[in-house]
Amino acid sequence: MKGVKGVKGVKGANGAVWRASRAAVKRRRVQTVVIGLVVFCSTTTVLLALAVISAARAPFDDAFAQQRGAHVVAAFDPAKASAEQLAATAHRPGVEAAAGPFDQAVVEIPTDWVGRPPGALTLVGRSDPAGPVDRVRLLGGRWAAGPGEVVVNEPFGGFSERFLNHPLPLGDGRQLTIVGFATSMSQSAGGWVTPEQAAALHPTGRQMLYRFSDASGEQRLTSAMGTVTEGLPKDALTNAQSYLVLKEAFSAGADAYLPLMTVFGVLGLVVAALIVGNVVSGAVVSGYRHIGVLKSIGFTPRQVVTVYLTMVSVPAVAGTVLGTAAGWAAAHPILQAAFSGITTGIAVIEPAGWLPAATLISVPLLVLLAALVPASRAHRLSAAQAISAGSAPRNGRGLKIQRRLGGTRLPRAVSLGLGQPFARPARTALTMSAIMLGVLTVTVTTGLGSTLTRLVDHADGRTHIKVLTAHFAGDATTEPRLTPAQTEAMLRATPGAERVSVRGLVQVGLVGYPQPAFADFYSGDDAVDTKRLQVVRGRPATGPNEIEAGPSFIRQHGLKLGDRLTLDLDGRHLTVTLVGEESEGNPRAFASNDATRAALTDDPHAVEYDVRLAEGADPEAYQRAVSAADPSLSPSVFAPDMGGPIVAVISFATIFTVLLSVVAALGVFNTLLLTIRERRRDLGMLKSIGMTPRQVVTMTLASVTWQGAVSAAIGVPAGILAHRLLVENVGSIVFPESAMDVWDVPLLIGLALAGVGIAVLGALVPARSAARLPIAEVLHNE
Amino acid sequence: MNTDHDGTSRPDDAQVVVELTGVHKEFGDAKALDGLDLRIRAGEAVAVMGPSGCGKSTLLNMVAGLDRPTSGTVRVQGQDLGPLNENGLALFRRRHIGMIFQFFNLIDDLPALDNVALAAQLTGTTARQARRRALELLDELGVAHRKDVYPAALSGGERQRVAVARALMNRPALLLADEPTGALDSRSGEQVMDLLIDLNQIGQTLLIVTHDPALATRCAGRLVEMADGRVARERILEASS
Incomplete structure (x- = not known):
């Protein structure tokens, strides 16, 4: 019980x-x-x-493990290392598993194919997609089983059914048939054919795929590859693509956000x-x-x-x-x-x-x-x-401050308000911290917005007309009336044009790398091209055989300024030097000039023209004239194009700023509400001796305004610091100093006012409720 | 002087400071005031008594402009309070009304001197002038030596004296007191009563709401007894001090 x-x-x-x-x-x-x-x-x-x-x-790691991805995709020179020698490397210490050797050939695709531009394609001869390493996932169709059959690597993990059994014409006149689509997390090839077919394509390399027992870092991989290639002739290894680079490429987009x-x-x-x-x-x-x-x-x-x-x-x-x-x-x-446009594979x-x-x-x-x-x-x-x-009984510094304020020339409502927060210093400190963090957030976002806008802002105060070729605009049926040279001449001659630049785009092979790259060749008055990115390290690629690229391209290809690359187009090889790093850019693209293009191909591959109009020129009239001269061209007034990631970064920042500012304002709101609840009797008394509702609001706002101002004085510099740390650590974008140093006096004043704004925003409702406090009720409810 | 039907005297119109005519006040279904009529002449000391809930405090709130009647008119110093907005009422109080409360309602964070000076500072008087006048008042009320002390460290009687000083700061036409001795011990209560008598003797108009017959009879010249939101009885009191 x-x-x-x-x-x-x-x-x-x-x-x-x-x-x-x-x-x-x-x-x-x-x-x-x-x-x-x-x-x-x-x-x-x-x-x-x-x-x-x-x-x-995580998604990359999961998908990579599922396919038993290759830690290193290695390409060897068949003239220097025999198939037997390469097969023997599979048994070297540290090698957990290996596949190959597979013949590797680079073929030229002269026309558009499965929605991709013409250019080089690396084909590897494999009899099946399985094996101990790089278990390629067949997305559709079947694996290549006979001569002339090819399975295309679809790096984004999707494919269009209609391209199955589609012919794939090669530059040398031969033709393959697409019998399947597959994806490899190791990015080991652009396509796969049978070993016999690969041999028939005059392979220039032999591929080995390795998994190592310890692949935890770049240094370990380098050391493991050293063991693998020990005893092989010097320069036998022409390229080694690390999975860490792919992993980095996978998260490149997200890295900007991280x-x-x-x-x-x-x-x-x-x-x-x-x-x-x-x-x-x-x-x-x-x-x-x-x-x-x-x-x-x-x-x-x-x-x-x-x-x-x-x-x-x-x-x-x-x-x-x-x-x-x-x-x-x-x-x-x-x-x-965040992950749009990146190579996801099966992840x-x-x-x-x-x-x-x-x-x-x-x-x-x-x-x-x-x-x-x-x-x-x-x-x-x-x-x-x-x-x-x-x-x-209460005393202390807070009360002394209130008393001193009472003796100043300030209106009493203001001095009373200014003194109030000193009565509860701990609560005031917490509220100010919240406002400070709100200001910090607003500062970071404003700075980011300005930085990103400056990065893409090519504004020269003039109207630019973008002219796309029918082919580039996605219209493959309209034949151009003018050749690229004639088009450029026409654009220059059309009244209103001041400067014209031309952008050529072609897919080229990179010798030693399994994946091709997009090359942008700028000609004409290229300095005015709105498409061209800012070079933040080194110098712009203006000389022959020079290229510039964004940080993602440079990192993913393991390059540094001054390094050389060999381009491959239509069997023609050209060694170029990386002379400049652009602020951002596609991890699979680089930019160069017309002289470099001319050394590689006779075709300018012109896809787009940028026309700067003279002051006062009529953009409408210019566009009409261009369309009349060649209806296949698509002219339009250039509008600054904030890239997807940039828009996304700004959108995220804005969302978070709004969320955190609301939270900060709620903090102020709550503090004031508590203060008003505590001081109901005081407020009632003040009103009973003649304090007007406006004076009550003034007093309440004064109590938070200085907190907002002081918080801003701390939050703005902290925000500037955080902005600097952020922009210096966004992996896929290198910001020029001009884009990072965005602060000027009016902006700083505006940000300081943001602190006061957050405080006042949070204080308005409680201030008004204080002004409306029923005096009689308050004073008699003791 | 006019005479009412029950024989009580009525103040002359020319000297009226407070005039309530047919004042009703309802809180939901409850009637706090039910057609109240009251006039107070300049220099009068009027005590209002009655059981709890009879409408005494509501009457005081109407006169101070702290609350609005459901119907009827309230005039103080010839000013009809009905049309005034919150701002207007605040300015009216600042100019014409001084209030003292049972629980003093001093601001804990300010010392005695600043509590008193506050009322003048709200009108725009400089801090120095306001403090000088506040000190004079505290001196007159015998608490100048406690000017730098915070309310929590003052005795009940001292707190009420400081509250009276604050109420007098702007030289109000009417001093309203709501149970001014209700929270005080008998000695402090006596002191406050003496103070109110002194103020009335120098011409200060007083309206005192109280449960304490001693306070009413000592300090007031007229007693208004209320019941059910109306004036039940009025009588002139003999001066007892």
Whole structure:
């Protein structure tokens, strides 16, 4: 019986705790909503950040492991290493598995094929897609089984049924038939044919695919390849493509977002912890009397803490669940944007399944942790202390400051407002931290926006007309009336033209690399071409046999400035030197000039013209004249094209800024609401002695305005620093100094005002509610 | 002087400071004031008594412009409070009304002197001038030596004296007191009563709401007894001090 009584007692106590918690939640509706909103915004931010961070690596690793991808795809010179010698390398120490040797040939495709431009294609002779290494996934059709059959590598993992059994004409007049599409996470070839067919294509290389027992870093791979090639003639190895480069290429798009997402994710967590701590500590402080009453009627300290933690947990859990749902819904489209255009192979880009579980567990824990400190104050407080809180003698620096302010010439409403935050320094510090982080976020986003705009901004104050050839515009049926040379001459001669540049585009083979690359050749007055990217290291490729490329291309091909590459087009080889690094760019493209193009091919491969119009020229008239001269051309007024990743970066930054600014403003809102609740009696008294509603609003806004200004004074420099760190660490874009140094006085003033703006935004509603406070009710409710 | 039907005297119109005519105030279904009529002359000290819930505090709030009647008119110093907006009411209070409360309603974060000076500073008076006048008032009320002390460290009587000083800061036409001795011990209560009597003797118009018959009889010249939101009885009191 004793035991039963005990259980009943516990149940009763739990019921009382639950009833007290429920009443507290009901009574503090605004506070409950604020906690819920803060947690909601923070959870969404954190989940999105984690989604991008995890998607940048895991899908590649999974797909690569599934195909037993090659740690190194090696190409050997058949003249220097025999098939037997290469086969023997499979048994060298450190080699876990190997496949090959396979004959490797580079063929020229003279026309468009399966939606790709003409150019070089590396074909490898393999009798089947399986094997110990690089188990190629057949996406459709079948594996090449006879002469003339080819399986095309589809790096993006999809294919069009209609291209099956499509002919693939080669530059030497021969023809292959596409019998299948496949994808290799190792990117070991552009296509596969039978070994016999490969031999018939006059192979220039032999391919070996290796998996090593230790492939954890570039250095290990280099050392392993050293062991593999030991004893082989010097220069037998013509190229070794590391899987780490592919892995990096896979995450290249996401890499642009990673620093950003990490910063915003961390900011989200810090702001959430700060605001939740602030909100809960405010709830405890403003609830001292409530705590005293609970303790005086027999609640144990632990039960009081439970009441307060439960009070916070209810909105925190609701915010977490809704934030997780919102983040999960947004994660899919955001990942699609982040990984658009990259070589995914069979890797599936989707938010990791563990993400919701991670946020559902970790965010409420964080909230509870933030709540625990103020709740433990409630634990320690004696009932007498709690009930008398507020009427205890107070003194200290805060009060001295208020007194000094009272003696200034400032309007009393202003000086009273300015002094208020000193009465609760800890709460003020938390609120200012929230505003500071909000300002930091706004600063980073503004800086990023300006940096990215400057990067793509070629504005010279003139109208540019872009003229696309029918072929490049996707119209393969309209035949051009003019040759490229005639087109350029016509564009120059058409009234209104001031300068004309020409862009030639062709796919070329890179000797030693299995994948071809896109070459942009600029001619004419190329300095004005709006398409041409800024060179941030080295110099622009203006001389013959010089190229420039973006950081992704350089990294993925293991190059550095001054390195040489051999281009292969229609069997003609040209060795070029990398002289410049562009700010960004396609990882499979480089740029050069007409002299280099002429050394490689006679065909200018012109696809696009850029015409700068003279001042006052009529763009409409110019476009009409161009269309009349050659209807196959598509002229249009050039509009600055913010690339997909750039738009995405700005969009993410804007979303996070809005979320975090809302959270920061909610922090201010909550603090003021608590302050006003605490100071209801003071406000009533002030109004009773003649303080006007406007003076009440002024006083309330003054109390936050300086907090906003001081927070901005810290947040803006911190934001500038964070912006610099971010732009210097975006892997796929190298920003020129001119794009990184975006700060000027009006912008800085604007950002400083953002701090005040966030503070005032959060303060407006509480200020107005303070102004409307019913005096009679307040003053008589003692 | 006019005479009412029940024999009580009525103030002359020319000297009227407060005039409530047919004032109703409803809170939902509850009637706090039910057609209240009241006039107070300049220099009068009027005490309002009655059981809890009879509408005493609501009457005070109407006169101070802290609350609005459901119907009827409230005129103070010849000013009809009905058309005034919140801003107008604030300016009206600043100019004409001083208020003292049962629980003093001092600002804990300001010392006594600044609590008193505050009322003048809100009107734009400089801090120096406001503090000088505040110190004079504190001196007159016998608490100047406590000018730098924060409310929490003052005794109940001292707090109420500081509150009275604050109420007098802008030289109001009407001083409203809501249970001014209700939170004080008997000695402090006596001191505050003496203070109110002194103020009335130098011409300050007083309206005191109280449960305490001693306060009413000592400080007021007229007693208004309320019941159910109306004036149930009025009588002139003999001066007892």
